[in-house]
Amino acid sequence: MADLSINTPREYEPTFGDYVALLKPRVMSLVVFTALVGLIVAPGSLHAVEMFAAILFIALGAGASGALNMWYDADIDAVMRRTAKRPIPSGRVEPGEALAIGLGLSGISVVMLALATNLVAAGLLAFTIFFYAVIYSMWLKRSTPQNIVIGGAAGAFPPMIGWAAVTGDVTLESVLMFALIFMWTPPHFWALALFTKSDYGDAGVPMLTVTHGRDSTRRHILGYTVLLAPVGLGLALTTVGGPITIAAAVVLNGLFLKGAYDIWRRDDAAAEADNYAVEKKFFKLSLYYLFLHFTALLADAALGAVL
Amino acid sequence: MKVTHELHDRRKSRNVGVGVTLVGFIAIVFALTVVKVTRGDPMQAFDHVVRPEMEIVE
Structure with missing residues (x-):
């Protein structure tokens, strides 16, 4: 037994x-x-x-x-x-x-x-x-x-x-906060995927860089970033926004769009020449983007509490 | 003195971790209860008998 x-x-x-x-x-x-x-x-x-x-x-x-x-x-x-x-x-x-x-x-x-x-x-x-x-x-x-x-x-x-x-409740403000992270994730992650050697292929996980190619990934980054900008600006204009969030949204989305445009404009040959400097910069910016967006919301809430 | 095996250290880490987590959980449930009771949140729910005091009066 x-x-x-x-x-x-x-x-x-x-x-x-x-x-x-x-x-x-x-x-x-x-x-x-x-x-x-x-x-x-x-x-x-x-x-x-x-x-x-x-x-x-x-x-x-x-x-x-x-x-x-x-x-x-x-x-x-x-x-x-x-x-x-x-x-x-x-x-x-x-x-x-x-x-x-x-x-x-x-x-x-x-x-x-x-x-x-x-x-x-x-x-x-x-x-x-x-x-x-x-x-x-x-x-x-x-x-x-x-x-x-x-x-x-x-x-x-x-x-x-x-x-x-x-x-x-679920309201416009909370939906826009959701949408901000939702739209931010793809460009953030795909930028990382462009400059890291990944082994997703070995694991059988379909990654955009592998299935549709790296040029397509660059287009996707730009596409999602263009869709992300109105979400960020829209959130700043709701009741949770305020002067700090509006200023942060304008600056951050401007920088993010510029970064995505730079990524879209070039190909892998150019990227390899400078060791993916543009992609790495965009990835770093994406970290600040989300953190500062939410910090700005906090700052406006604090401002509202003081005034 | 008896030297503890590395295995015992790992077990101890697990036991202490679970212990601290459970005590923390008790503390938070107790704190939540105190907050809700002192604020006068509804203290009773449907119990298969009519309770007039629970009915919302417009």
Whole structure:
């Protein structure tokens, strides 16, 4: 008869940090920041404890979806250099553990967000987790070169959830905050894809640079950046905007459009000649773009509170 | 003195981590409860019997 012991010996005993790594802490930091901005700029207010709880459980929900993603993508992660050291492909955490942690934390985060704030915010969080884990990871990531666009939607939900935690509603402002991150993600990521040697091809993940070529990727970057500009300016003109956001939106979108135009104008031969200087500059700018856009919203909220 | 194996360190990290997380969770649930109770949020829900005090009066 087979050994019925559940304590089968394993070669590696995971540390607590190995489990934390399943939650993608670096992605969480962006989630915390954008959700916090959504919470603060929303009309109305929450008690400090509710606010802390809301941010914590939104971040936990994002982490849970990260764990589910790692569980499902372990085969891809094992092939690619960048992700081969993740807890599952490196053998530190069992796939079943990641699945259990992902599902468990998803449930806890959604229920706790509902109790701390309201059902709308909790529903949006549940949808975000479902969207990232099922629609993105399980379905579209491996089947379309537009996967970055789809994945970007999951990253765009946190400010909308933060807003809903306060207002219990989805409004134009929160939709535009969503749209800002959603439209920003493709140019941000594709710029990175242009100058990094990726092994997505080996893993069988369709990437635009591989499936449609690098010139097409340059056109896509420009296209999405052109669509992004009115979103940024539009957000600045809503009730959450103000003089600082308008100024930031004009400058940032101007610079971003210029950068995207420069990328579109040249080909890979020119890019290789200067070691992808333009693409790298655009990527760096994209990081500032999102951070400063949301910081400007915070600044305007602070300004409004003072005046 | 008994030297601890590296395995024990990892187990300890896991135990301490889970312990701290659970205590933190209790603290946040308690704090949320205090905030909601002191603010006078509705303290009861539908319980299969009519509760006139729960009905919203326009």
